[in-house]
Amino acid sequence: MNILLLGYGKMGRTIESIAKSRGHNIVGKINEDNTADLVKYTGGNADVAIEFSQPDAAYENIRYCIENGIPVVSGTTGWLEKKPEIEALCQEKDGTFFYASNFSIGVNLFFKLNEQLAGLMKDFNEYNVDIEEIHHTEKKDAPSGTAITLAEDIIKSIDYKKKWINKPFGKKEDLIINSLREGRVPGTHTVKYSSAVDDIEIKHTAHSREGFAKGAVLVAEWITDKKGVLTMDNFLK
Numbered sequence: 724m725n726i727l728l729l730g731y732g733k734m735g736r737t738i739e740s741i742a743k744s745r746g747h748n749i750v751g752k753i754n755e756d757n758t759a760d761l762v763k764y765t766g767g768n769a770d771v772a773i774e775f776s777q778p779d780a781a782y783e784n785i786r787y788c789i790e791n792g793i794p795v796v797s798g799t800t801g802w803l804e805k806k807p808e809i810e811a812l813c814q815e816k817d818g819t820f821f822y823a824s825n826f827s828i829g830v831n832l833f834f835k836l837n838e839q840l841a842g843l844m845k846d847f848n849e850y851n852v853d854i855e856e857i858h859h860t861e862k863k864d865a866p867s868g869t870a871i872t873l874a875e876d877i878i879k880s881i882d883y884k885k886k887w888i889n890k891p892f893g894k895k896e897d898l899i900i901n902s903l904r905e906g907r908v909p910g911t912h913t914v915k916y917s918s919a920v921d922d923i924e925i926k927h928t929a930h931s932r933e934g935f936a937k938g939a940v941l942v943a944e945w946i947t948d949k950k951g952v953l954t955m956d957n958f959l960k
């Protein structure tokens with residue numbers, strides 16, 4: 724498979740190494756300094772694009788792919804206010820767009836566990852729930868996309884939480900996401916229910932970026948013959 728990498732930073736490099744080990748070719752690597760080269764690529768010479776860039780670049784990269792017939796797998800976080808526009812464009816152009824806030828299989832199991840725990844906890848108002856996410860100091864966005872997914876799934880079940888906020892303190896109706904930036908941490912997420920007498924915690928700790936990158940390559944292999952707006956739920960089925 725011929726893969727175009729949009730964003731060749733920490734994730735782009737890890738994806739390159741996994742993709743090559745699975746027999747794929749990297750036909751292009753686009754970073755901030757060579758975005759003009761993007762016009763060289765179309766659905767004729769790139770079977771799929773894998774997009775891990777930065778919040779202010781994702782929309783234009785994904786739009787280019789959809790308009791030029793390249794199926795695109797994106798994991799960039801911090802740009803999601805524009806995702807509905809991309810989804811509409813994908814439908815209009817009969818394109819292929821896959822987005823996940825986290826491509827790791829472990830995190831996607833953790834998402835399911837989070838949904839189940841929220842379902843169990845919904846009638847126990849003596850507990851307060853909050854989220855902590857820890858990432859490396861180079862991360863550009865806060866809260867993490869993964870923490871937002873966790874928060875949105877909790878708010879669907881827990882009536883006393885009305886919205887998430889990215890602050891260490893808030894009212895009971897606010898689901899706190901506390902974002903910490905430390906050293907080279909690849910990504911740690913904790914959901915904690917606390918009462919006066921006990922705490923219940925679930926936690927996912929990534930040991931490296933390999934889980935995210937392998938998930939993105941597996942999805943890229945899977946989507947090349949598919950159309951539409953696709954998610955991890957479609958892939959994992």
Ligand SMILES: NC(=O)C1=CN([C@@H]2O[C@H](COP(=O)(O)OP(=O)(O)OC[C@H]3O[C@@H](n4cnc5c(N)ncnc54)[C@H](OP(=O)(O)O)[C@@H]3O)[C@@H](O)[C@H]2O)C=CC1
Nearest residue numbers: 730731732733734754755776780798799800824825826935
């Ligand atoms: N969904 C998931 O599973 C995961 C998502 N992520 C997300 O992926 C994104 C990238 O993470 P990471 O690799 O750690 O970040 P890095 O900062 O290491 O890499 C981002 C790269 O994007 C490049 N870039 C900047 N502008 C453009 C542009 N217009 N087009 C293409 N590339 C561009 C940067 O280039 P330059 O250096 O020249 O500025 C840089 O090389 C983040 O949003 C992060 O949150 C990360 C891990 C997992």
Ligand SMILES: O=C(O)C1=N[C@H](C(=O)O)C[C@H](O)C1
Nearest residue numbers: 800824862867868869909910
């Ligand atoms: O920026 C990162 O590094 C990561 N970003 C994603 C996020 O914002 O959730 C996924 C992972 O936690 C690593």
